[in-house]
Amino acid sequence: xxxxNKLNTYYGESHILKDVSLSVGQGQVVIMLGPNGHGKxxxxxxICGLVEKIDGRILYDGQEIAGLPSEKIVNxxxxxxxxxxxxxxxxxxxxxxxLGAYARSAxxxxxxxxxxxxxxxxxxxxxxxxxxxxxxxxEAKMLAIARGLMSDxxxxxxxxxxxxxxxxxxxxxxxxxxxxxxxxKTVFIVEQNIPQLIEMADKIYIMEEGAISFEGKKEDALNNxxxxxxxxxx
Amino acid sequence: MFLEIVDVFISGxxxxxxxxxxxxxxxxxxxxxxxxxxxxxxFYNLGGYFAWLLLIPLTVVGGYYSVFFLAVPFFFIVGYxxxxxxxxxxxxxxxxxxxxxxxxxxLSLFMDFGYQSVFGPRIKSLPSIIDGTVEIxxxxxxxxxxxxxxxxxxxxxxxxxVLNNTRTGMAVQAVAQNPAGAQIVGIPKDFIFAATFAIxxxxxxxxxxxxCQKNFxxxxxxxxxxxxxxxxxxxGGMGSIRGSLYAAFILGMLEAFVGWYFGMIHVQxxxxxxxxxxxAIRPQGLMGRE
Numbered sequence: 001x002x003x004x005n006k007l008n009t010y011y012g013e014s015h016i017l018k019d020v021s022l023s024v025g026q027g028q029v030v031i032m033l034g035p036n037g038h039g040k041x042x043x044x045x046x047i048c049g050l051v052e053k054i055d056g057r058i059l060y061d062g063q064e065i066a067g068l069p070s071e072k073i074v075n076x077x078x079x080x081x082x083x084x085x086x087x088x089x090x091x092x093x094x095x096x097x098x099l100g101a102y103a104r105s106a107x108x109x110x111x112x113x114x115x116x117x118x119x120x121x122x123x124x125x126x127x128x129x130x131x132x133x134x135x136x137x138x139e140a141k142m143l144a145i146a147r148g149l150m151s152d153x154x155x156x157x158x159x160x161x162x163x164x165x166x167x168x169x170x171x172x173x174x175x176x177x178x179x180x181x182x183x184x185k186t187v188f189i190v191e192q193n194i195p196q197l198i199e200m201a202d203k204i205y206i207m208e209e210g211a212i213s214f215e216g217k218k219e220d221a222l223n224n225x226x227x228x229x230x231x232x233x234x
Numbered sequence: 235m236f237l238e239i240v241d242v243f244i245s246g247x248x249x250x251x252x253x254x255x256x257x258x259x260x261x262x263x264x265x266x267x268x269x270x271x272x273x274x275x276x277f278y279n280l281g282g283y284f285a286w287l288l289l290i291p292l293t294v295v296g297g298y299y300s301v302f303f304l305a306v307p308f309f310f311i312v313g314y315x316x317x318x319x320x321x322x323x324x325x326x327x328x329x330x331x332x333x334x335x336x337x338x339x340x341l342s343l344f345m346d347f348g349y350q351s352v353f354g355p356r357i358k359s360l361p362s363i364i365d366g367t368v369e370i371x372x373x374x375x376x377x378x379x380x381x382x383x384x385x386x387x388x389x390x391x392x393x394x395x396v397l398n399n400t401r402t403g404m405a406v407q408a409v410a411q412n413p414a415g416a417q418i419v420g421i422p423k424d425f426i427f428a429a430t431f432a433i434x435x436x437x438x439x440x441x442x443x444x445x446c447q448k449n450f451x452x453x454x455x456x457x458x459x460x461x462x463x464x465x466x467x468x469x470g471g472m473g474s475i476r477g478s479l480y481a482a483f484i485l486g487m488l489e490a491f492v493g494w495y496f497g498m499i500h501v502q503x504x505x506x507x508x509x510x511x512x513x514a515i516r517p518q519g520l521m522g523r524e
Contacts (some may be wrong), residue, residue, distance in 0.1 A: 050417060074420030086415035088408050099408050102401065103420035151419065 001026040001186050002047070002078075002155060007056035007066070009039070009046045016042045018210040020056075024155070029177070029187045029200050034207035040190040041083060043207070044157040047188075048080035049073040060155065074103040079153035083160040083190075085144040089133035093124060093143055096132050100150030109152045116183075117146045120176055138169040145176065155186045162194050170194060198222075240373050242494045243487070248379045250486020251386040252441050256459070257466035257478040258390060259437030265410040265473035266430040269321070269334035275460030276345035277309075277435055281442020282451035283349060284308060286358050298363050298447075302385075305439055313435025316341075317428040325427075342456060349453035357455075360447040382444045389440055390479070393433070397475075406430055410473065438463075461502065465509045471522025481520055484508075 002024040009017040016039045024030045032040050045051045047058055049070035058066040065073050070080075088096050097117060101110040118125040121142050127135075132143060141161065148156055161177065162170040174196035181187055181200065191197055198204065204221045206214035214227060221227050260274050285301045288294040294301070320341070324333045364377045397403040408416040409426045417423055441459075466485055470477030485505055492504040512519065 048418070050414075069422070070417045071420040071422045074418075080418050082414070082418060086412055086418055088411045088415055090411055091407070095404065099404055099416075099419050099421075102405060102408075106420075147419065 001028075001061060002188065003057075003059040004047070005057040005059075007043075007046060007054065007058060009042050009051050009055075010053040011042075011051075016210050017046065017054075020207075020210070020212055022205055022212060022215070024186060024188050025202070027181070027184055027186055028202040029181050029189070029197075030203045030205065031197060031201040032188070032190045032205045032207055033192065034213075036192070038207055039210040040207050041159050042210075044080055044159050044188070044190055047073075047157055048078055050080060071103070074151055074153070075105045077105060077152070077154040079148045079151040079156055081144050081148040081156060081158045081161070083163055085140050087132040087140060087143060087147070089131070091132055092129050093132065093135075094128040096143055096147050097128075097150050100147035101152070103151055106150060106152040110150070113150050113152055117149050120149070120179055121146050138165050141165060141169070141173070142176075145173070149180065153185075155188065156180065158187065158189045160191055161189060162191065162197075171196060174200075237372055238494070242490045244373075244375065244379065246487035246490030247483070248383050248486075249445075249489060250483035251383050251390075252445050253462060253466055253486055254479050254482030255386040255389050255444075256438045256441035257463050257470070257482045258393065258475055259434030259441075260463045261467045261470065261473055261475055261478040262406070262437075263430055263434045264467065265475070266406055267321075267334075267427050268473075269331045270338070270464075271431075271434070272335060272338040272460065273342040273345060274338075274434075274438055274463050275456030275458070276342045276349075277312075277438045278442035278445075278459045279349060279451065279453065279456050280312070280345070281305070281309070281439035282358075282360070282446030282455075283353060284439065285360055285443045285446065286353075286451055289361060290358075297361075301443060302440075305443060306436055309436040309439035310432045312439075313432035314428050316435070317431035321431065322424060322427065342460070346454060346456055353451075353453060355453060357450040357452045359450050362447055378448065382448065386441070386444060389437065393437065396433075402426075402429065406433075458502075462505070465505050469509050469512055469519055471519030474519065474521040474523070477519055477521030 004020060004022050007017055007020040008015065020043060032043065034040050042051060046054050049068050054066055056066060057064060060076060060078055063076065065076065065078070088099060097114065101107060101113065124139065124142050124146055132140065135143065145158070145161065161173050165173070174194065177187060177189070177197065178200055189197060198218055201218045204216060204218050205212055206227065214221065256278065260271065263269070263271050284305060288301050288304065289297065320337060321334055324330045324337065327333055362378045363381050366377045368375045368377060368380065397406060405416065405421045405426055406429070408421055409423055413423060462485065466478055466481045469485070470481030488504055488508060489501050493501050
């Protein structure tokens with residue numbers, strides 16, 4: 001579904017991603033681990049057309065998407081769920097969700113997705129008239145994920161879904177991601193260390209200093225002493 | 235005395251309504267693009283000349299009906315092209331807000347001197363939309379003023395409706411509130427920037443048509459309008475549409491009462507005093523966000 005070949009990304013003069021190649025299969029849950037500030041978020045942003053200077057190939061369903069504007073990529077069915085949420089602060093929960101379905105490709109299934117989101121996030125829907133800026137960190141994160149689902153994307157690129165959240169939210173987010181995956185969606189997650197997420201991973205990558213340093217099944221990662229200690233904290 | 239005060243109040247209300255229409259457009263552009271359009275006043279004059287051209291030399295069929303009907307696509311296209319051709323290319327620079335300010339200042343002078351070379355330095359007058367008066371008790375109202383008030387208030391209601399009830403309107407608000415978030419959900423930012431510019435140009439163009447037929451079309455009159463629009467925008471709170479709305483009516487009233495009591499020459503200084511005092515106490519303006 002997603003194939004990246006020798007991707008290089010730059011922010012001004014600094015070279016962030018270095019020859020990154022990876023693949024994510026249809027319906028898989030793939031997790032990218034690695035220390036903070038080593039390019040994991042940049043990778044997701046590059047896929048979603050949110051980074052200006054990129055070089056290399058990004059194929060989505062066989063189509064080249066590297067360098068396309070973000071609105072075209074959203075239309076093709078790829079969405080980015082930001083680590084810092086990027087909600088519309090002075091709009092209600094409902095309005096944020098409706099804008100999640102802004103892409104032309106999402107409009108036809110807006111109602112269906114709204115119902116799905118309501119079943120996944122019942123607490124959120126109880127507060128559909130609440131302003132996004134008045135929500136707690138955990139609630140805002142839920143809203144960001146829900147807004148991402150409204151785009152009707154088949155590939156969800158989720159940036160640190162559990163960062164800075166209380167343990168109860170971490171468990172809930174893991175459950176929700178499992179639900180999303182059950183619906184046949186492909187999920188590519190960048191995260192630091194969430195055992196519940198790693199459990200459901202089909203594949204694990206580790207990124208260090210802008211390059212992939214490990215690729216394998218979760219069992220391989222769990223059996224590797226060094227990785228267990230450094231990245232999985234087990 | 236009482237009748238005089240009522241007259242002054244009505245005049246403040248009518249001017250305020252047109253100022254509101256124009257200032258809301260200016261604040262919209264600032265709210266969405268974070269760039270200030272200093273050529274805004276010159277587009278007010280473009281409204282005046284547009285109406286004059288159609289009504290006097292071209293004697294268009296349908297009079298003001300045709301003027302208003304044609305003004306919507308005309309100002310939309312002018313605003314859209316202006317953004318695409320002149321403003322959008324600047325956005326690749328880090329200090330593009332400053333560059334937009336410089337460019338629009340230059341554009342404003344270019345347009346003002348352009349009006350002089352094309353239409354001559356003398357002021358032009360437009361026929362009034364409607365003649366006659368209406369009497370309510372002892373108060374005499376010009377029908378022209380009533381029409382101006384109705385048109386500018388309906389213009390604003392239309393604008394408010396579009397902003398809150400259409401997909402594009404919601405997208406405009408989304409870009410204003412969080413451009414990165416807007417990009418994530420697939421809103422084409424470049425189109426929204428241009429559309430916002432176009433909508434604001436329609437609003438100021440309409441303002442120009444409405445007020446120029448009451449006053450005159452003055453090739454050098456844009457500065458005065460620019461000052462007003464800027465004062466309202468800053469006083470109301472940069473980027474706050476509601477703030478601009480209130481500020482426009484407050485300014486309209488202030489102008490009317492200061493002009494009546496102290497004389498027109500003191501009007502600008504009074505509005506600027508109000509602005510400076512407000513900003514000293516509340517730097518974000520009446521309703522701006524800190």
